[in-house]
Amino acid sequence: MNASPEVRDPACRFSKGYVTHNRTALQEQVRSTRASFLLVETELGITLADIALSFDSPRRVAALRDQARTAYETVIRFRGRASLTDEEADVIATRLAELKAKLQQLSESL
Secondary structure, X not given: OXXXXXXXXXXXXXXXXXXXXXXXXXXXXXXXXXXXXXHHHHHHHHHHHXXXXXXXXXXXHHHHHHHXXXXXXXXXXXXXXXXXXXXXXXHHHHHHHHXXXXXXXXXXXX
């Protein structure tokens, strides 16, 4: 039985420069995605806290506050794993402080 001929993808390159370039591009994409995730999670927490502050139902307020707190804790937990630019770190820190203040308004001790 004859072995099938090796099929190569013409887009696949194995030169060291190509691999290094792709690795660098992939690392930047992962870094950027992590930063975006942290910002979106912070914004989500702020939105949930704002909604909670507008409700009168203690049960609904508690549920929204818990969800906002989860967003806050998630950002705290993953912030150290993200290689943020100075600008990203400043924006996230500012928004995180805003979320913390809203949670404290909702009687959440942080």
